[in-house]
Amino acid sequence: MADAEGQAPMAFFIGDHLPAPNRALSFDILDRAAQDAYNMISVHITNINYQTKIQTIIEETRQRGHTRVYIPGLEVEDVNLHPDDLVASGKVIGVTSQWLELDSLDPLVASASRQVLHHEIGYAGFCGLGTLLIDGPKTAQRNLAGYCQSIVQGLAINAYLTINIMLPAFGPSLVPEPKDIDSPSQNSGRVPPDVLYDDLTSWDIWNAIRTSARYTQRLGLCLKIEYSLPKTHTLKRWFAEPIRYLIIDSTAFLLNVKGYPVLTKPHQRLVTQFARRNPFYLLSNTRHAGFEPEDPADIEFPPLGSTIRSKGARHTVSVTPVRRDDPQSYRKYLHHHLLNLPPPPPLDSFGAGYQDYLQSPLQPLADNLESMTYEVFEKDPVKYNQYEKAVALALQDLNEQGIEDICVAVVGAGRGPLVTRCIRAATNASIDITIYAIEKNPNAYTHLMKMNRDVWGGAVTLVKTDMRKWNPPSTYVHILVSELLGSFADNELSPECLDGVQRVLHPTVGINIPQSYTAHYTPIMAPKIHGDLLSRATSSNAVDIYEVPYVVMLTAIDFLSQNTAGEPNIHQAWEFKHPVPSADLEHEGGFNDHNQREAIAAFPIPRRGVIHGIAGYFECVLYENANGTAIVELSTRPDTIDAKSKDMISWFAIYFPLRTPMPVPDDSEAQVSFWRHTDGRKVWYDWMVETFSFVLTSLDGGITSSPLTVPSQKSDGGYSRKRVPIAVSDICSSKKNGCLM
Numbered sequence: 001m002a003d004a005e006g007q008a009p010m011a012f013f014i015g016d017h018l019p020a021p022n023r024a025l026s027f028d029i030l031d032r033a034a035q036d037a038y039n040m041i042s043v044h045i046t047n048i049n050y051q052t053k054i055q056t057i058i059e060e061t062r063q064r065g066h067t068r069v070y071i072p073g074l075e076v077e078d079v080n081l082h083p084d085d086l087v088a089s090g091k092v093i094g095v096t097s098q099w100l101e102l103d104s105l106d107p108l109v110a111s112a113s114r115q116v117l118h119h120e121i122g123y124a125g126f127c128g129l130g131t132l133l134i135d136g137p138k139t140a141q142r143n144l145a146g147y148c149q150s151i152v153q154g155l156a157i158n159a160y161l162t163i164n165i166m167l168p169a170f171g172p173s174l175v176p177e178p179k180d181i182d183s184p185s186q187n188s189g190r191v192p193p194d195v196l197y198d199d200l201t202s203w204d205i206w207n208a209i210r211t212s213a214r215y216t217q218r219l220g221l222c223l224k225i226e227y228s229l230p231k232t233h234t235l236k237r238w239f240a241e242p243i244r245y246l247i248i249d250s251t252a253f254l255l256n257v258k259g260y261p262v263l264t265k266p267h268q269r270l271v272t273q274f275a276r277r278n279p280f281y282l283l284s285n286t287r288h289a290g291f292e293p294e295d296p297a298d299i300e301f302p303p304l305g306s307t308i309r310s311k312g313a314r315h316t317v318s319v320t321p322v323r324r325d326d327p328q329s330y331r332k333y334l335h336h337h338l339l340n341l342p343p344p345p346p347l348d349s350f351g352a353g354y355q356d357y358l359q360s361p362l363q364p365l366a367d368n369l370e371s372m373t374y375e376v377f378e379k380d381p382v383k384y385n386q387y388e389k390a391v392a393l394a395l396q397d398l399n400e401q402g403i404e405d406i407c408v409a410v411v412g413a414g415r416g417p418l419v420t421r422c423i424r425a426a427t428n429a430s431i432d433i434t435i436y437a438i439e440k441n442p443n444a445y446t447h448l449m450k451m452n453r454d455v456w457g458g459a460v461t462l463v464k465t466d467m468r469k470w471n472p473p474s475t476y477v478h479i480l481v482s483e484l485l486g487s488f489a490d491n492e493l494s495p496e497c498l499d500g501v502q503r504v505l506h507p508t509v510g511i512n513i514p515q516s517y518t519a520h521y522t523p524i525m526a527p528k529i530h531g532d533l534l535s536r537a538t539s540s541n542a543v544d545i546y547e548v549p550y551v552v553m554l555t556a557i558d559f560l561s562q563n564t565a566g567e568p569n570i571h572q573a574w575e576f577k578h579p580v581p582s583a584d585l586e587h588e589g590g591f592n593d594h595n596q597r598e599a600i601a602a603f604p605i606p607r608r609g610v611i612h613g614i615a616g617y618f619e620c621v622l623y624e625n626a627n628g629t630a631i632v633e634l635s636t637r638p639d640t641i642d643a644k645s646k647d648m649i650s651w652f653a654i655y656f657p658l659r660t661p662m663p664v665p666d667d668s669e670a671q672v673s674f675w676r677h678t679d680g681r682k683v684w685y686d687w688m689v690e691t692f693s694f695v696l697t698s699l700d701g702g703i704t705s706s707p708l709t710v711p712s713q714k715s716d717g718g719y720s721r722k723r724v725p726i727a728v729s730d731i732c733s734s735k736k737n738g739c740l741m
């Protein structure tokens with residue numbers, strides 16, 4: 001359909017979520033949606049006729065005292081859709097009956113609901129629909145397992161259909177009305193348990209459904225946005241999930257003083273944040289009687305100002321505006337909002353298409369990189385600017401110490417961008433330097449020759465060798481510049497390479513850039529990545545896919561360990577400093593054991609979730625001057641990157657997977673252990689997670705309760721808080737896939 005605003009093709013799609021299933025679908029309906037400039041419509045597969053028929057069958061079965069019910073297939077008068085051009089247009093999304101109660105504790109109702117659902121799925125697939133929306137459980141306290149079973153069976157009916165579960169974003173809206181809870185007589189003695197309805201209740205339901213369906217990528221979410229919004233931490237949780245559709249109900253809108261629908265600031269923020277995940281938008285309940293035609297003289301989107309809740313529920317102004325909320329105005333407002341979104345951050349544009357895409361880490365020591373790979377590195381001005389600043393500071397410090405004939409070597413020069421920056425730093429500081437570029441990749445070396453001829457005017461001495469074997473002609477090197485860092489700092493073997501070349505560094509005034517680097521980690525929820533690994537695990541693989549770390553632009557994740565400000569708790573694992581004290585190097589004895597490391601850290605987890613793996617980051621001090629007044633750093637940690645190297649895009653995070661996801665309750669803890677191992681030939685990592693909950697014990701040792709509200713580790717009125725183990729992961733190891741030295 002055309003874009004009414006006449007813009008270039010839209011990157012977003014807005015559909016009309018049609019309400020009642022009481023009339024057959026026709027081209028008129030689609031035409032009307034097209035006139036209103038919607039991109040698609042969502043339509044119920046069956047109509048009121050079918051609903052009435054099924055309800056009669058259930059009642060008759062019950063009266064006859066039968067315990068099983070048989071639901072016949074669909075007849076022509078039951079359906080809203082046919083396999084015609086309309087469906088073939090690809091602009092129709094199927095919606096299964098919302099009156100179904102797949103999670104009912106009444107076996108007759110549950111069975112009938114399941115049969116109807118499966119008839120509808122079968123017919124939708126027959127008609128050629130690609131996407132279905134299925135209502136989630138109505139509450140969290142009935143037969144969730146029965147619901148999951150129906151969905152898993154439904155997924156098997158048609159292998160080409162994508163199923164999206166409709167759930168409210170706001171958990172408490174699932175609290176059942178008393179009448180909605182099955183009576184004990186109906187549910188054969190099962191009394192619904194008391195259920196915690198909080199912000200995460202809706203997510204709990206989703207988590208159960210997708211876990212039961214083994215994280216299949218054919219199952220997604222259609223989140224319903226109404227007036228009440230969840231708290232920030234719940235929104236962050238949803239951002240980790242496959243939100244394919246966002247239904248924005250008209251009740252989420254307010255009417256501004258002119259009578260037009262607008263979103264509140266929190267709703268606007270929410271839509272802005274979801275836009276980064278690029279969902280399809282569906283507007284619901286926008287067609288109701290009694291709206292005034294638009295007055296073209298009005299400003300279309302005046303600021304929110306004084307507003308009144310759409311549908312008149314909550315007045316915030318004394319004068320009720322004349323309603324002008326026709327179906328077009330909701331779509332126009334959303335369209336306008338989406339068109340005017342701020343540009344995405346640099347990493348989003350740079351990494352477009354790479355979100356949550358798993359890559360094997362580079363091994364620049366063992367392999368020879370291609371020009372394209374170097375070109376990607378070179379797209380990041382931030383990294384090179386930081387290096388130039390660091391070299392300038394180091395030159396200045398050496399100059400102030402009266403060092404003459406300063407010699408700089410770029411070890412692992414690639415295509416030469418750091419060489420260019422070193423020359424520029426020296427020129428700007430008016431300091432003469434001798435400069436070497438060392439590179440073991442023969443192809444990159446050829447390119448360095450070209451750079452020396454065409455750009456550096458022959459000023460650079462090029463050496464094609466492994467830096468560990470390089471012998472400079474006569475003098476010591478004063479500044480050794482390298483960029484051998486991986487996403488977990490040392491995982492591309494920077495420590496081993498720099499140890500090998502350290503003998504050329506001046507023993508008293510020599511400077512390494514970087515001077516030090518640290519690896520950092522935190523447990524995360526990463527359902528999308530876990531689903532990806534599960535699907536790979538089913539095809540036969542030589543390498544165990546859970547025993548290797550991956551470089552990945554982490555996007556659909558949630559940090560499970562957060563502080564009270566909502567920032568992730570990320571711990572430093574270990575540090576490498578250069579130059580290494582010579583005693584450590586001499587002690588080595590050929591086994592590289594001084595480069596082994598281990599770390600353990602406990603991560604408090606305030607809110608329940610599932611640990612799928614560990615995210616890894618790094619920080620690096622390129623140079624800190626002698627008197628500590630200037631420091632140049634790099635960071636990939638989401639909580640420190642802005643302070644240390646804002647907008648740097650050179651490194652994605654690293655991800656260490658767990659074979660079996662580990663659920664954690666509210667107020668729990670994950671203890672994560674890491675090891676960097678080496679045997680003198682290669683380097684690898686091991687990792688392991690232990691989870692714990694807490695209980696209160698009385699002084700006589702009896703367990704009292706789970707202390708959700710007791711913050712103190714010590715004691716509280718005669719009780720003390722004790723840690724209780726929940727689960728332990730395997731020890732995962734990348735040994736078989738270690739990095740060759």
Ligand SMILES: C[S@@+](CC[C@H](N)C(=O)[O-])C[C@H]1O[C@@H](n2cnc3c(N)ncnc32)[C@H](O)[C@@H]1O
Pocket residue numbers: 364365368369374377378411412413414415416417418438439440441444465466467468482483484485497
């Ligand atoms: C991550 S790239 C960085 C390249 C360049 N400095 C840049 O910033 O674009 C690392 C480079 O170091 C080289 N390298 C790695 N280990 C080396 C070694 N032991 N001796 C010489 N070069 C090495 C690789 O071939 C690669 O060109």
